[in-house]
Amino acid sequence: MTRSASGSLPQYVLQRVLLVIPMIWVILTLVFVVLRVAPGDPVSAALGGRLNAEALEQRREALGLNEPLIHQYWDYLSSVFRLDFGTTFSDNQPVLHVIRDNGGATLSLTLASFVVALVVGIPLGMVAGRYRDSVGDVVIRLFGILSYAAPIFFIGFLLQVYVAQPLGLPTSGMASPITVFTVQPVTHILLIDVFLSGDATAIGDVLEHLLLPALTLGLLICGVFIRLVRVNILQTTQADYVEAAEARGISRGRVTRKHAFRNALVPVITVIGLQFALLLGGAVLTESTFNWPGLGQKLVEYINDRDYGAVQGIITIFAVAVVLISLLVDIVNALVDPRVRY
Incomplete structure (x- = not known):
């Protein structure tokens, strides 16, 4: 491959876009794991004083928290790629709202x-x-x-x-x-x-x-x-x-x-x-x-409410925003200084 081809702006942009995919996957995985290894039951922490034991168990079932972790992980990833960032545990509203x-x-x-x-x-x-x-x-x-x-x-x-x-x-x-x-x-x-x-x-x-x-x-x-x-x-x-x-x-x-x-x-x-x-x-x-x-x-x-449904959604938005901003900065940097494309 010639130097001019390897340093073309479209190819550089394509490479950076492709790198964004594994970066976002790693970030989403870290968010999921860190919040799941935190001690305690998030539903009880968020709603323990307002619902009885039966209602809390129903809420866990509805949120899929009784499912195996691999199923929760897959549901989390598929929801994010559908731009569905879940619902809050404490007030039961969509994180997107x-x-x-x-x-x-x-x-x-x-x-x-x-x-x-x-x-x-x-x-x-x-x-x-x-x-x-x-x-x-x-x-x-x-x-x-x-x-x-x-x-x-x-x-x-x-x-x-x-x-x-x-x-x-x-x-x-x-x-x-x-x-x-x-x-x-x-x-x-x-x-x-x-x-x-x-x-x-x-x-x-x-x-x-x-x-x-x-x-x-x-x-x-x-x-x-x-x-x-x-x-x-x-x-x-x-x-x-x-x-x-x-x-x-x-x-x-x-x-x-x-x-x-x-x-x-x-x-x-x-x-x-x-x-x-x-x-x-x-x-x-x-x-x-x-x-x-x-x-x-x-x-x-x-x-403070230990509402990790909301925390997970907001941190995910922050993380994806940082990755996309970094991608935009890389593209602008390549326009300002063509040397970074090589």
Whole structure:
């Protein structure tokens, strides 16, 4: 096979798509096994105080928990591939309804946090790389380390006390009750629905509630982008083509912006899929800190209720979302940097 054929974009995309299948299978298997080896009876834990022994046994039978594990495993896999993620044990509703009602809040928070991380992290990384070993570089690196290492709930509490209170910003929920009741749920994503409504007051209200949670979660991965951009700016500014551009009289700042910056973004694009997984994990703590009605907060509630029917469905959605985002990132990375196709 020639180099051009082996490095074609369609073949690379096909290879990545085929790799997604075993990845998803492994993830689904791990989710199934981990939840089944947990001690205790999930139905009794979720409903033991509300149903008698006979009703609990009927519920186990209806959920297939009395079947052999291999049968449960097969039913689980076949249900997922039919996009049926089961029902919750505690309130007996389809997991897809839970995802529909709460997933939009988590999606809004995750995307807004990505914007914060990119808007803050990439420029600071460029400045740190451009002015290496300066006071600004040291301060930016220290900021990146602290933002990544600090517990996310601690950052949330600090923002609530030192930012929300002086500025009068909301610290709980994703909108005022009047906004939630008046805006029609067209997409079940409140941030989109308020823009579709055209109500400026509702839009401002949702953005005010989103500001602090997005800033808290965005700072979690901001340090990763600072470090990646800084290191790659330093590497690319030492490349031969950069020295040649400077020899032609082009200023170092322009070379950094026009040439080094694009190459420095390649590793950032590569790790976006990994950071998406980190954001989903951080969303659990962020939503609990700000009482944000997303999947992270629902997941905590179901874990406390030991409702592993709901936990299994939500974690499966998270895992599949991470795999698909990673696939998309790989494709974008191949478009930006053709070298990854070989």
